[in-house]
Amino acid sequence: MMIRSLQSSLICALASCEYNIQGTHNKKTPLIKLIKDAIEVEDDDPERALDYISMVGARVLDGESMPEILFDVPDGLVAELLDGIDSIDAAITFASDE
Helix, strand or coil: CHHHHHHHHHHHHHHHHHHHHHCCCCCCCCHHHHHHHHHHHCCCCHHHHHHHHHHHHHHHHCCCCCCCCCCCCCCCHHHHHHHHHHHHHHHHHHHHHC
């Protein structure tokens, strides 16, 4: 189960990089809305949930700050995907501190 969770977070980080390089990600929708939309579809359409969270990651790579999530993200796919975005955010923060 731990390996599957790690795999999900890595897939999201890689998809975020791909969206960022291609420049095809949503640049207008608020990040919180993308996260909430992903939570809504995660059970019925996990690929779409991955797309939404990867767009969040692409925008974090573009320099946007990861929003403070003021609601509970249920355990599941979106929570695992957000771990990948947290890793991206942490790497950017660490790199800028050096």
